[in-house]
Structures are given as structure tokens and as C-alpha cells.
Amino acid sequence: MTVIERPEPRRKTISSPYIHRLQRKHFLLFDIAPIIGAVAAVAFLWVHPFGWTEAALLFAGWLVTGLGVTVGYHRLFTHRTFTATPAVQAVLAVLGSMAGQGAVISWVALHRRHHEYSDREGDPHSPNLSGGGLVGAMRGLAHSHFLWMRRHEYPNVVHYAPDLIKNRALVKVARLYYWWVGLGLVIPTVIGGLVDLSWHGAVSGLLWGGFVRIFVLEHIVWAINSFLHMVGTKPFESRENSRNGGVFALITLGESWHNNHHAFPESPSFGLDWYRLDPGFWLIKVLQVAGLVWDLKTPSEERRESRRIRSVGA
Numbered sequence: 001m002t003v004i005e006r007p008e009p010r011r012k013t014i015s016s017p018y019i020h021r022l023q024r025k026h027f028l029l030f031d032i033a034p035i036i037g038a039v040a041a042v043a044f045l046w047v048h049p050f051g052w053t054e055a056a057l058l059f060a061g062w063l064v065t066g067l068g069v070t071v072g073y074h075r076l077f078t079h080r081t082f083t084a085t086p087a088v089q090a091v092l093a094v095l096g097s098m099a100g101q102g103a104v105i106s107w108v109a110l111h112r113r114h115h116e117y118s119d120r121e122g123d124p125h126s127p128n129l130s131g132g133g134l135v136g137a138m139r140g141l142a143h144s145h146f147l148w149m150r151r152h153e154y155p156n157v158v159h160y161a162p163d164l165i166k167n168r169a170l171v172k173v174a175r176l177y178y179w180w181v182g183l184g185l186v187i188p189t190v191i192g193g194l195v196d197l198s199w200h201g202a203v204s205g206l207l208w209g210g211f212v213r214i215f216v217l218e219h220i221v222w223a224i225n226s227f228l229h230m231v232g233t234k235p236f237e238s239r240e241n242s243r244n245g246g247v248f249a250l251i252t253l254g255e256s257w258h259n260n261h262h263a264f265p266e267s268p269s270f271g272l273d274w275y276r277l278d279p280g281f282w283l284i285k286v287l288q289v290a291g292l293v294w295d296l297k298t299p300s301e302e303r304r305e306s307r308r309i310r311s312v313g314a
């Protein structure tokens, strides 16, 4: 008689001492080190002033890696809001990797789990599950902004990102993650050194174009997870506590339309209307005109209106 073994149900998260060791390492390298780097950058002002080179390296680095995260990691790979050529996919994945917020496939898996369990048990970074009152709110903010990354359940990529692990080029980019972060530090170092023709120009380039750039972008992205699940406006019905923070639209490259995004995760536009600033969507439109991306899944007017919250009696 043959015994037919029932396959184990696929686990949604995996946890092991090895994974937690990696998480701790990533936390120290990419979350704590940029803080130390930012402090060092300020201290280094005594040796080398903050000039046009530092400003340009910081701004350009923030912009391209930020677009890599919002357009590549988030709108393309996580939510499939449009389709892109393999070259565009690769460039966006590499630029997103340079931000130091994790390799693309793990980032996608974590973010898909965030949408699945938003503000409920299982959400990797909700600010609303740490108890009531001011203390609970403060603990929730600290957890969702930063502390959750020290150690968390690792979402099983086989469950959460089966489409991405079939994409061989993307798996290759993800495997080389540490190299991309390194490249993102080497480029501003070399440029800073060449422009100033000095070692302190190189160090200053590394500090402002590398560490400060990572530090600034990280806190912008984390603020979406923390503050924009707590305070802001809520024009659309959605089952979690996501909010819009319109004044931060430019600096977040459109990510701060977070309630819009949770209500319509399939939309490549987070602003939804042209007058809500959304630089991430502007890039997608430019790429569309150039014929490099297509099939933008913009929600219809009817779908949008059906989810709009109307005040009682209106």
C-alpha cells in the first residue's frame, strides 16, 4: 500500500537564526551606518565645505535612486502597474538597489505582505498595533519607521513573488545587491575626487553623495510606512489607515499620495489627477512616450468615484 503524503501547505513567512543574522547585518550596514555617515558628513565640513559638487551629488543621487525605488521597486515590480522593456526593468532595479533598502525581490515580497495585511496582525510595519494612547502611538511610530527592520518575519518569496523569481535577469540583479549599493558609494567618491582633484573631495563626495543621500531617502520612504499610516487626509475608502500627505508629494516623488495608492494599488499614478504632483508618474509618462513602457493600468473614472468617501448628507 502506498501512503500518499499530503504536501505541506506553503508557508507565507520563514524564520531562522540565519535569516535573523542577515537582517541584523543589513540593519547595521544600511540603516545605522548612514546615520553615522550623516554625522560624519557634518563633522567633515571643517575639512571640506559643502559646495556645488556635494549639492549636485546629493540631489542627483537622491533623485535617481528614489525613482528606482518608487517607479521600479514599487510601481513596476511590486504592483505591476505597467509593463516595461527588459532594459528599463534592469536599470530601475539597479537604481532601486543603490538606495540600500534591500534587494528587489525581498523588498517586493515585504511590500506585497504590507498590502495584504495593512494595519492588521501580519503587517511588517504598521504604526497602529502597539497599543493605545500617546505611548502606544510613539511606540508604533518608532516600530513602523525604523525598528521593525532589526528583526522581522521574512516573507517567503515563493509565495509572495513567484513572478519575479522566474525573471532570470531580475534574480541576477537581486543577487548582486551588495555590489550595487557599493557602486552607489563609489560613483560619488570618484566624481567628488575628480572635480576637486583631492582626497578630501573624494571623501566629501562619498559622505554627501553616498551616506547622506541614503540617509535622506531612507527616512522619506520610511515616513510613508509610519506617519502616512497615522496622519493625513483620507479621500478614498480603504480598509487600512493609509493617508495622503500632499505637501510631501515632491520630496517623496509622489509616494505621499498613500491613501490613493492603497485604494488603487494597480494605478501607475499615485496622484490620480494631473494637478496632484507625482514625479514618479511623470517618469512613467516620459518612458511611455519613448515607447519603453506600456499597458498603464490607470483606474477608470467610475472605479475611482465608487471608492470616494463622501461626507454624510452630500
Ligand SMILES: [Zn+2]
Pocket: 074, 078, 079, 111, 115, 261, 265
Ligand atoms: Zn504599494
Ligand SMILES: [Zn+2]
Pocket: 114, 118, 224, 225, 229, 242, 258, 262
Ligand atoms: Zn501602506
